[in-house]
Amino acid sequence: MSRSSVTKRPTIVDVAAHAGVSTAAASKVLRGAYGVSPEMKAKVQASMKALGYRPLASARGMRGRTYTVAVVVADLHNEFSSLLVEGIRRECERQKYRLLVAPAGSGKDAQDRMVEDLIDRAMDGIVLISPLGTDAELEELAKKIPVVVLGRHGASPEFDSVAADDFAGANLVVDHLVSLGHRQITYVNHTTTGTNDARLPEEVRVRGYVDAMIRHGLGDAIDIIQSQWSQEGGEESGRLILSRKERPTAVFAGCDVAAFGVLTALWNAGIRVPDEISVAGFDNIFTTSLAPISMTTVDQSGLNMGSTAGRLLLERVGGRAEAVNSSVLPVLVPRGTSAAPLLEVGKG
Amino acid sequence: MSRSSVTKRPTIVDVAAHAGVSTAAASKVLRGAYGVSPEMKAKVQASMKALGYRPLASARGMRGRTYTVAVVVADLHNEFSSLLVEGIRRECERQKYRLLVAPAGSGKDAQDRMVEDLIDRAMDGIVLISPLGTDAELEELAKKIPVVVLGRHGASPEFDSVAADDFAGANLVVDHLVSLGHRQITYVNHTTTGTNDARLPEEVRVRGYVDAMIRHGLGDAIDIIQSQWSQEGGEESGRLILSRKERPTAVFAGCDVAAFGVLTALWNAGIRVPDEISVAGFDNIFTTSLAPISMTTVDQSGLNMGSTAGRLLLERVGGRAEAVNSSVLPVLVPRGTSAAPLLEVGKG
DNA sequence: TAAAAAGTGTATAACGTACTACACGGATTC
DNA sequence: GAATCCGTGTAGTACGTTATACACTTTTTA
Structure with a gap:
C-alpha cells in the first residue's frame, strides 16, 4: 500500500x-x-x-458549474459551422471555459436528443446553430439551461440570439447582379421537409431575393428552384436549369455548397462561367476563395458571430437575465463567377 | 410548494x-x-x-461510466478530420454512446491541456487524431484512460491505433506520376517545429516519396520543400517552385490543402495545370472532387478509419486489455491535375 | 465603549448514482 | 434432512465538490 x-x-x-x-x-x-x-x-x-x-468536473457538476459549454451542430462538414465554432471556442478559452462540439446529425429529433444529452451531462450552457423547432420550444429549453441561438432570426425575450441579416445579404447579391446587367436571376432555395419556420436563414434569404427582384422591377422574372443546400442539391438544380429552353443569365444559390453543385453541373455541361451564366453563393466559406473557383458570395463573418454568441452565453451563465438579440450585417464579396451577361435577355 | x-x-x-x-x-x-x-x-x-x-451523467461519472467519449482534434477546418469524426460518431451512436468533439487548437501544449480537461470531465475514453508527443507519453496516458490513436504510425502494446499506410500511399502517387512520364517530381513536406516524430503521417509520407523515387532510379531528382500543410504553406511552396530556373514537371503535396495552395500559386502565375505542371495531393478531401479542381489525390477512407477507431475505443471501455493496431491501405484517385508532361526534362 | 458590521475560517449536509455486502427464500446437492 | 448454491432484492456507504450555516476575530459605527 x-x-x-x-x-x-x-x-x-x-x-x-x-x-x-x-x-x-x-x-x-x-x-x-x-x-x-x-x-x-x-x-x-x-x-x-x-x-x-x-x-473533477463531474463532482462539481453535481452542486455547481462544470465550466463546460457545448455547441450543437448538425454537420461538421459545413465549413461555415466550423467558423462559428472557432469563434465560440476563442471566447470560451478567453474566459477559462471549455467548449465541446456536439455533432447531432440532421433532423429535429436528433437535435432534440442531443440537447437532452447535453443537459444530462451538466453543461453550463449551450449554443444552438440554426436549430429547428418553434420559439415556444426554444423558450421552454431556455428555462432549463442558458441558451444562445445562432443563425436563426427573430428576437425572443427568453433567450439570446445572434444572426446575420440574411435579408440584407440576399439583397446585396441581387443588387450586384442587377447592376451588372442581369435580369433573369434564378434562385436556388433550401426546403426543409415538415418545418416551415419563417425564422430560419433559408426562409429569410429567399424573401430577400424576392424583395430585391420586385424592388428592381423584376417581379415577373422571379424564379425559385426548390432544392436542398448540398452539393447534390446544387448539381440537380444546375441540371434542371440547363434542361430548360430559356436559361437565366445568373444563378444565385442561397448557400456556397449548393452553389458549388451548380458550378459543377455547369462545368460538366461545358457552360462557361461567368461568360454564359454568372453564379453567386452565400456564406463565404473558405473554398470559395480558391483561385480556380473564385466564387462571388456574401460574407457574414462567422468568426465574429461565433465569438459574440460565446460572450452572450457566458454572460448568461454568469447570471444575466434579460435577453440580448444581436444582428450582424453581411458584406458582398464579388469574385470571378459573376460578370455582365453576354447578351441581354430583357423583356418588353 | x-x-x-x-x-x-x-x-x-x-x-x-x-x-x-x-x-x-x-x-x-x-x-x-x-x-x-x-x-x-x-x-x-x-x-x-x-x-x-x-x-445524470455527472453523478454516474463519480462511480461508473458517463457513456461519453471524446475525440481530440486540432482543427475543425480540416475536412479530413471531419470525415474521421463522422466515422467515430456513427459507431458510438450504434452503441448508445455519445461522442463529443474537443477542438484543442494546434500545438502540443494545447492538445495536452485538452486531454487533461477531458479526463477531468470523466470521459469514458478518448480518440486522438494525429497526436503529438512520444510513445511513452501516450502510453502513460493510456494507463489513465482508454485511448485510441488515429492517424499516427507505430504499434504500441499499450494503446490501440488506426492508421492508413501513408508509406504505400506516397508510393502510389510517385508510381502514378512516373508512369505518366514524370521524372522531376517535387515533394511539399510538412515540418513540425520542435517535434520530429518518425510516427507522424508527414514523416512516413516523405519517406514513402523518397523510397519510391529511389526505386524508380530517380534518387538524384529528389526535391523536398520544407513547408507547412496549409493553404499558405502551399502557396509559398508554389511561388518558390516558380522562382526557380529549372522547374519540376510535377508537384506532389503531402496534403490536399497544401496542394490547393500550390494550385493557387500556379494559377495566379498563369501556369496551366496539368499541361505545364502536374499536381497531386493526399487525403481525398471533398473539395478535391469539385469539377473545376478535380485534383489527383490519395484516398484513405476516413469514414472507415473513424468507425474502426470508435469500435476499438468502445471495446477498450468495455474491458479489452490487449492492444489492437489496425492499418488501412489507401488507394490512388487519379483526376484532372495530373497528366503526361509536355516535354521530357530527362537527365543524361 | 458598546453594538453592529465586516472579514475570515470551519463543520457538515447535500448532490445523484454505483456497487459492495449482505439477507432471504427456494432449489439443488450429497 | 442438513448443507450448499443460486436468484433476487435491500441497506448503506462512497464518489468529489459546493454551499449553507455558523463561530470567531477584527474593524467600523453610533
Missing part, C-alpha cells in the same frame, strides 16, 4: 490537508469565492500546484 | 419510490446489471418512462 501517491488522483480534501486548512476553504479558493485572505489563497494554491490537483 | 413536479428533475430515488422498490434495484435496471427479475425490470422501466427519468 505504499503506492498511494501514484495510484490515486488528489482531491480537494487532499489539498486542504496538505495546506492545513478546511476543505471548505480550499473550495473557496478554487472557485475564487468570497471570504479568503490573501495568505490563505496563496497557501492553498501552492498546495494545489504541489499535488498537481485538478478539480 | 405545490409545483414540486414541475420544478425538479426526477432522480433514480424518485423512480425507485414510484416503482415501490429500492434505489439499488432501480440502478440495476438502469445499468442492465445482473440480479433483476423480468417483473422488476418491467416495473422499473415503466416508472422511468412515466416520470420522464434521465440519468
Whole structure:
C-alpha cells in the first residue's frame, strides 16, 4: 500500500490537508469565492500546484458549474459551422471555459436528443446553430439551461440570439447582379421537409431575393428552384436549369455548397462561367476563395458571430437575465463567377 | 410548494419510490446489471418512462461510466478530420454512446491541456487524431484512460491505433506520376517545429516519396520543400517552385490543402495545370472532387478509419486489455491535375 | 465603549448514482 | 434432512465538490 501517491488522483480534501486548512476553504479558493485572505489563497494554491490537483468536473457538476459549454451542430462538414465554432471556442478559452462540439446529425429529433444529452451531462450552457423547432420550444429549453441561438432570426425575450441579416445579404447579391446587367436571376432555395419556420436563414434569404427582384422591377422574372443546400442539391438544380429552353443569365444559390453543385453541373455541361451564366453563393466559406473557383458570395463573418454568441452565453451563465438579440450585417464579396451577361435577355 | 413536479428533475430515488422498490434495484435496471427479475425490470422501466427519468451523467461519472467519449482534434477546418469524426460518431451512436468533439487548437501544449480537461470531465475514453508527443507519453496516458490513436504510425502494446499506410500511399502517387512520364517530381513536406516524430503521417509520407523515387532510379531528382500543410504553406511552396530556373514537371503535396495552395500559386502565375505542371495531393478531401479542381489525390477512407477507431475505443471501455493496431491501405484517385508532361526534362 | 458590521475560517449536509455486502427464500446437492 | 448454491432484492456507504450555516476575530459605527 505504499503506492498511494501514484495510484490515486488528489482531491480537494487532499489539498486542504496538505495546506492545513478546511476543505471548505480550499473550495473557496478554487472557485475564487468570497471570504479568503490573501495568505490563505496563496497557501492553498501552492498546495494545489504541489499535488498537481485538478478539480473533477463531474463532482462539481453535481452542486455547481462544470465550466463546460457545448455547441450543437448538425454537420461538421459545413465549413461555415466550423467558423462559428472557432469563434465560440476563442471566447470560451478567453474566459477559462471549455467548449465541446456536439455533432447531432440532421433532423429535429436528433437535435432534440442531443440537447437532452447535453443537459444530462451538466453543461453550463449551450449554443444552438440554426436549430429547428418553434420559439415556444426554444423558450421552454431556455428555462432549463442558458441558451444562445445562432443563425436563426427573430428576437425572443427568453433567450439570446445572434444572426446575420440574411435579408440584407440576399439583397446585396441581387443588387450586384442587377447592376451588372442581369435580369433573369434564378434562385436556388433550401426546403426543409415538415418545418416551415419563417425564422430560419433559408426562409429569410429567399424573401430577400424576392424583395430585391420586385424592388428592381423584376417581379415577373422571379424564379425559385426548390432544392436542398448540398452539393447534390446544387448539381440537380444546375441540371434542371440547363434542361430548360430559356436559361437565366445568373444563378444565385442561397448557400456556397449548393452553389458549388451548380458550378459543377455547369462545368460538366461545358457552360462557361461567368461568360454564359454568372453564379453567386452565400456564406463565404473558405473554398470559395480558391483561385480556380473564385466564387462571388456574401460574407457574414462567422468568426465574429461565433465569438459574440460565446460572450452572450457566458454572460448568461454568469447570471444575466434579460435577453440580448444581436444582428450582424453581411458584406458582398464579388469574385470571378459573376460578370455582365453576354447578351441581354430583357423583356418588353 | 405545490409545483414540486414541475420544478425538479426526477432522480433514480424518485423512480425507485414510484416503482415501490429500492434505489439499488432501480440502478440495476438502469445499468442492465445482473440480479433483476423480468417483473422488476418491467416495473422499473415503466416508472422511468412515466416520470420522464434521465440519468445524470455527472453523478454516474463519480462511480461508473458517463457513456461519453471524446475525440481530440486540432482543427475543425480540416475536412479530413471531419470525415474521421463522422466515422467515430456513427459507431458510438450504434452503441448508445455519445461522442463529443474537443477542438484543442494546434500545438502540443494545447492538445495536452485538452486531454487533461477531458479526463477531468470523466470521459469514458478518448480518440486522438494525429497526436503529438512520444510513445511513452501516450502510453502513460493510456494507463489513465482508454485511448485510441488515429492517424499516427507505430504499434504500441499499450494503446490501440488506426492508421492508413501513408508509406504505400506516397508510393502510389510517385508510381502514378512516373508512369505518366514524370521524372522531376517535387515533394511539399510538412515540418513540425520542435517535434520530429518518425510516427507522424508527414514523416512516413516523405519517406514513402523518397523510397519510391529511389526505386524508380530517380534518387538524384529528389526535391523536398520544407513547408507547412496549409493553404499558405502551399502557396509559398508554389511561388518558390516558380522562382526557380529549372522547374519540376510535377508537384506532389503531402496534403490536399497544401496542394490547393500550390494550385493557387500556379494559377495566379498563369501556369496551366496539368499541361505545364502536374499536381497531386493526399487525403481525398471533398473539395478535391469539385469539377473545376478535380485534383489527383490519395484516398484513405476516413469514414472507415473513424468507425474502426470508435469500435476499438468502445471495446477498450468495455474491458479489452490487449492492444489492437489496425492499418488501412489507401488507394490512388487519379483526376484532372495530373497528366503526361509536355516535354521530357530527362537527365543524361 | 458598546453594538453592529465586516472579514475570515470551519463543520457538515447535500448532490445523484454505483456497487459492495449482505439477507432471504427456494432449489439443488450429497 | 442438513448443507450448499443460486436468484433476487435491500441497506448503506462512497464518489468529489459546493454551499449553507455558523463561530470567531477584527474593524467600523453610533
